[in-house]
Amino acid sequence: MIETYIIEQLAALAEYKTLSRVAEELHTSQPALSRAMQKLEGELGVTLFDRSKNRIALNEIGELAARHAQIVLSAHNEMIRAVKEADRRRRTFSYGSIAPAPMWELTPILSHLYMGMTVSSDLQETEDALIKGLENGTYNLIVLFRPLEKRDENGNALYFSKPFIREKLFVLLPLSHRLASQKAINLSDLAGEKILIHNKIGFWYGICKEKIPNATFLEQSELSALREIVSATDLVSFMTDVSGQKMPPPKGKVIVPILDEEVNVQFYCVCKKERAQDFTALFSAWC
Amino acid sequence: MIETYIIEQLAALAEYKTLSRVAEELHTSQPALSRAMQKLEGELGVTLFDRSKNRIALNEIGELAARHAQIVLSAHNEMIRAVKEADRRRRTFSYGSIAPAPMWELTPILSHLYMGMTVSSDLQETEDALIKGLENGTYNLIVLFRPLEKRDENGNALYFSKPFIREKLFVLLPLSHRLASQKAINLSDLAGEKILIHNKIGFWYGICKEKIPNATFLEQSELSALREIVSATDLVSFMTDVSGQKMPPPKGKVIVPILDEEVNVQFYCVCKKERAQDFTALFSAWC
DNA sequence: CCGTATTACGCTAGCCGTAATGATG
């Protein structure tokens, strides 16, 4: 049985060539290494080094041993990595969302429900990325804007979906805007406009770009900066009913509802069917 | 850094379930194991066990860790195996031969030339098995009955072949045999005979079976027993000029040369081209 | 109670670092 520290030293010797260099790299002493390499040869009963009085070098078998040592160390490090990763996952509740608003609601609920655990959330622009994350265990839960109905070959549901909050998109227009007096508009009415938009709003971003022809989108990822620019200019921008509760809409703008069905959204919390019962407490937290 | 003995103990715990059982299997004490498992958790900073006061069991992450431990141990054992195997190979000169006679000559030469090394020789019936052994490193050298001319895609010779001894086959006939008075015969003349034959004579065995139609071969693998039976019966059998030097032919038999070219053999020592220079001393040992 | 895990405690084998030695270019 070869102890790990010796395997590490052997691999390091193959890399750094001299004991003194290895001693520096591994923060130990030349004599310690000299002894360890002798001990290694003794345990194996095999000569691994060409030695002259003040020079040591791996021989052919020593090189072979060092390559194997590297393999052992890789397995060793992978073991540590995997265990720590598994533990980290066990200690964090991780979910992904297609839009920011559900995260504002869900994270406080989860933090309260799973006390002592870290709650981690990701915003993703596509459903596919979220489903993939749910499948590979990255997410315990995902938030989509539709229930997920996929079934296996026997017709059994693979996922459990639970309605969560609704969210509705509005457009913010300057008072002087040609559409400012409308009761409601369609996204297509904004064709050709210059529009200020936050680029970290999940699926909203794609929907808006898709449904408004020929618009120029001025992107901004800093929320506070975005609000300042909205206030200071006559540019068109967006808000939702949920974001309106979080922060007051800027003065001097008209808030006009949008008629498109795609931006009047019911969100759903989705988890794997077999884990649904683990989340009963969570799913009964809103009703 | 997790020392090997702890990894071994973790893997053993997964297998044997209780510390006391592991203590027996690994020839150590319960307390030593208890401490080591605590130390392991401490180093990883991860809880690996479900504990009650007098019971310990791997939890989910512990099981994961144990599976990885098994992988590390496999790599570890493979390292030791490979190094010892490489060392064993380095200490033995191994060659294969298509027939026994070259071995009688070659082994003494090699033993003398490579003093301190073990000389190991295999008798093989087919050229293919020998060439394969030369390619995969099992043999440093092989003895065939022809030079090996194979070349790589650039027309460079892959092998170096050096003529070795010659050997010629004779048939031993009882004085009363119908062919006993012939000066020489062909193998085909023995068609239909009952023939006593040693089955560990490499390629001779196949050649004889092939060239003598309808003969009945009585096989014997013990050389001394074979000689006794030859002496005591009127069966046909074989010898060669080289085997005749090793031991006197039995009395009461006629020794008749065989004319077939295939049993009048020039042997060749063959090694990989790139190793030919390692064997210059050997190849100049006969000339 | 017997089997099991853990804690307590003293021992010591083994590993370490410093210093000395020897060789080499």
Place this chain on the structure above:
DNA sequence: CATCATTACGGCTAGCGTAATACGG
């Protein structure tokens, strides 16, 4: 003589085993 490996030596710690403790079926 600067650099490197090895040997010598004393110190110390980490792991050991025994014994004691505690719990559970």
